[in-house]
Amino acid sequence: MADDVEPEVAEEQRPLLKVITPTATPEEVAAIVAVFSAMGGSAPAPEEPRSEWASPARRMRGAHVHYRGAWQASARGGR
Numbered sequence: 001m002a003d004d005v006e007p008e009v010a011e012e013q014r015p016l017l018k019v020i021t022p023t024a025t026p027e028e029v030a031a032i033v034a035v036f037s038a039m040g041g042s043a044p045a046p047e048e049p050r051s052e053w054a055s056p057a058r059r060m061r062g063a064h065v066h067y068r069g070a071w072q073a074s075a076r077g078g079r
Contacts, residue, residue, distance in 0.1 A: 017032070
């Protein structure tokens with residue numbers, strides 16, 4: 001019963017996987033590790049910030065302004 005009690009160990013020092021079956025072969029342990037690795041469990045990768053060039057707002061056109069000389073002002077970039 002005293003063998004079952006583990007001393008207090010810091011969280012970062014504890015093993016992630018502990019095999020308690022003494023007859024486990026290295027291939028069996030590798031298979032278990034592969035399955036757990038495939039399951040993931042870590043936080044998802046952070047989403048990359050969207051470029052302003054790819055922003056859907058760029059596809060929106062402004063209102064067409066109609067006034068005398070508007071076509072000339074459009075080339076100058078102002079009213």
